Amino acid sequence: MKSFVNYDSTSDFSIHNIPFGVAVFNQEYIACCTRIGDQVIDLATLYDYGFFDEIEGIDENVFEAYTLNEFIELGKPVTTAVRLKIQAILGEDSKLAEDHKTLEECFFSIDQVKMMMPVHVPNYTDFYSSIEHATNVGKMFRGEENALLPNWKHIPVGYHGRASSIVVSGTDIIRPKGQMKPADLDAPIFGPCKQLDFELEMAFIVNQHTEMGESISTSQAEDAIFGMVLFNDWSARDIQSWEYVPLGPFLGKNFGSSVSPWVVTLEALEPFRTTSPTQEPKVLDYLQFEGNKNFDIHLEVYLQPENGDQNLISESNYKFMYWNMAQQLAHHTINGCNVEVGDMYASGTISGSNRKSFGSMLELSWRGTNPLTLKKGEERKFIEDNDTIIMKGFGEKEGIRVGFGEVSGKILPAN
Template sequence: MIINIPENSDFSIHNIPFGIFSTEDRSPRVGVAVGEHILDLAAVAELDVFDFNTAVLEKDTLNDFIALGKEITKRVRKNIQHWLQDDHSVLAGKPELFVKQSEAQMHMPVYVGDYTDFYSSIEHATNVGKMFRDPENALLPNWKHIPVGYHGRASSIIVSGQAIHRPKGQTLPNGANAPVFGPTQRLDFELEMGFICGKDTQLGDSVSTKEAEDYIFGLVLFNDWSARDIQKWEYVPLGPFLAKNFASSISPWVVTMEALEPFRVAGPTQEPKVLPYLEYEGAKNYDINLEVDITPNGGEANTICHSNFKYMYWNMAQQLAHHTVNGCNINVGDMMASGTISGKDENAYGSMLELAWMGTKPVQLKDGSERKFILDGDTVTMRGYAEKDGKRVGFGEVSTKVLPAK
């Protein structure tokens, strides 16, 4: 092996995720995570080993690289895997091609032109329905027929490590007749994953479930921040607005669909039967372990949630097929988030709304404090990895600190 990869590293030889990094002497550019290091692909290109226009590797987003198409991006990934395992490859004896991750700054991996958030976990949708509507009829009549989603704000998607300020807006206090304005008192995270579109379509075209994975480049961890009290007041009749558009945080490394191939699993049985355009063949869910930590300011990390991406009722192929069935066009870099990923057990709930059951069951932390929702100074960290037959493919983390309202 050209470079040492620690055991149980998220960034094993089986992974090779792509991202954008910079250092004091290297401008933002394309790299891949290898263990605790980053392989600088712009520097590798100077060895004249690639058969495409390598100017795309010097860009500050992955969009142009992704737009080359999977025939090229898959070959780049396979070449890197081969070179890393060959002690006589083009990478041998060239430590200058590698940068320690600890010495690099990570940037938004893609320019996100459009962002859609889905609502595709039946466990999450059921929990929310029980709390806010009818415990006996928690799901709305359309939920098992369409992958529910809404168009979110792309400009406020940020990369791991960037802090956010507590948002402000209108809320309606219990028993009040008129709304008040101020910082949210119910700031929440939502444990999600997001996929990045890898091909453009034209207005009027649609993508089938059979074709969908050709249009997905890879995935990131996604924390879709939410202000629950603002949301409760504003979401009728048109859905999320200020309660959601203030920030969403993503992990910096994009894990390719090819890296996730060994971790395919069957999804839940969908009843009633879906309409023909949403039908699909094969295993379209992915066994990816997920967890969430809360770290109080200056305190110790507390893992409060263990969930898994395999729980999703609506899979990514169905989401993309539904999104485009009416002719809506997509572009390289567009991001689509899964919606909160909750499991059947209480410790697998993917939001504070569920974990603390709307504040009635506070979550106890190690320092003796409790959380109904996220407090100023708290840092929320999400991690994810898939593991099978000695292969580990991870996403690293998305970590965000909450600062007081401005």
């Protein structure tokens, strides 16, 4: 597949991708969009010009909206048909290449638009599905012998997080405050977090509503998943370590999470399917699955001090996940929990087997005992004020590249 739109061979947004997002065009109006190379395409105007007339199931201009939710809810038969139609009209032999009126009114350079949150997120769940990350954290806090708790290899562990504080890439994050208990003190203290961290994650977005009492099986799960985003689940480690017993994360996590603005569909990620890690012991029947459910997505994390260079501090891969998306959604709903369109389910920190692939500062600096050294000699145990964290992700295979762009966020001093 080739397009009449020129773009660099290293672009995340090739004709093989066709992601979906929401943008402000000309500082005037908001609409759903897609992207190829550095061109952002206004889908609402394309709809008005009749480009999607032959697709059954679209009875109104769902792209004339502030979120993708209405479009996503139409389901895979419609959203997949729209994606394929966009690929066709962007092809190298497309008549659109000579339609100067449509090109002028629907195509915008990426620097002419402002990207928005792609979906309204009714509910958010964070899983804990990387065995390497869970083992590393367990070693730090419980020791080598008790690194993994007894339930970890039997269920995709997770918790319900705060949907209201999920923000789009480029949004500043204010350093949180809370209670902490340093090891050398007998009582907790209050103040700004001193151990601020990122978590390298990905998240999937659900495209349907279910009723209470219904479940989604592993075989049904991918029909219920529209696509994926990069996800940075900011964490206040010192606040978290004091509060998490007995009920788990609270103020240490709910102050902010950042997502990439482009939702990449499962269909676009199809070339990057790969086998899952072996699960031992064998999981219960409702968690068993067929086929390749993991995806080979290369992930990078950069730390940029204020007015400084970007420092590549982590390279990991989504294929390391012990529990896959189908298992996560099946487990989440096996008790009859209902889901809603736009619900977001994060993977949990994605770490590999060596330090270079660890997905958090907690691991990279081993709880502050082994600081990272940046390009100009600066050291980091955790994230400092005015540091920016940038995450990137892409799949690449046999000349096909599909990526997510980036998710970034700058840490501002505590209020």
